[in-house]
Amino acid sequence: MQTIRIKAPSSDTGREPGDRPSRHEDALPLLAGMALAVGAVGAVLALTDIDSPLRGPFTLFFLLAAPGGAIAATLRGLEPWGRIVASISGAVAVNLLVAQAMLALHMWSVRGGVAAIAVIGSLIHLLVLVRRLRRRTPTRRTS
Incomplete structure (x- = not known):
C-alpha cells in the first residue's frame, strides 16, 4: 500500500513531530535566561x-537589553535582522x-536613570x- 505524504505548510520547521530540536534551538532559551x-x-x-x-558592563547591558527586548517583543512581524x-x-x-529628560529637569542620577529604564521597559512589556x-480572548456578539 502506498502512503500519500502531505506537503507541510511554509510556517513548518521541517521537522517531524518526534524529532529532537537542534542544538541551536535548545540553546536559545538558555541564552535568554542568561x-x-x-x-x-x-x-x-x-x-x-x-x-x-562588573557593575559597568552589566549595567550597560541592562540599559540596552531592557528596552531592546521590550521593543523586539512588539516587532514580532519583522524579519530577524530587521x-x-x-x-x-x-x-x-x-x-x-x-537621559535628556533627566538632564533637562536637573534630576540626573545613575539610580534614577536605571530605575526609569526599568519602568519604561516593564511598561512596554506589559502593553505587549x-x-x-x-x-486571544473570543469576542461575543449579542443579537
Whole structure:
C-alpha cells in the first residue's frame, strides 16, 4: 500500500513531530535566561551602588537589553535582522530620551536613570502582554 505524504505548510520547521530540536534551538532559551540574569545583576549593582568591576558592563547591558527586548517583543512581524537592528536602535533612543529628560529637569542620577529604564521597559512589556491577551480572548456578539 502506498502512503500519500502531505506537503507541510511554509510556517513548518521541517521537522517531524518526534524529532529532537537542534542544538541551536535548545540553546536559545538558555541564552535568554542568561541575558535576563546578567541584566538583573546589572540593575541590582547599579541600584544598590555596590563597587564591583562588573557593575559597568552589566549595567550597560541592562540599559540596552531592557528596552531592546521590550521593543523586539512588539516587532514580532519583522524579519530577524530587521528586528534586531530596530530594537537596538530603539533601546539607544529610549536611553537618550531618558537621559535628556533627566538632564533637562536637573534630576540626573545613575539610580534614577536605571530605575526609569526599568519602568519604561516593564511598561512596554506589559502593553505587549495586554495586546496579546486581547487578541486571544473570543469576542461575543449579542443579537
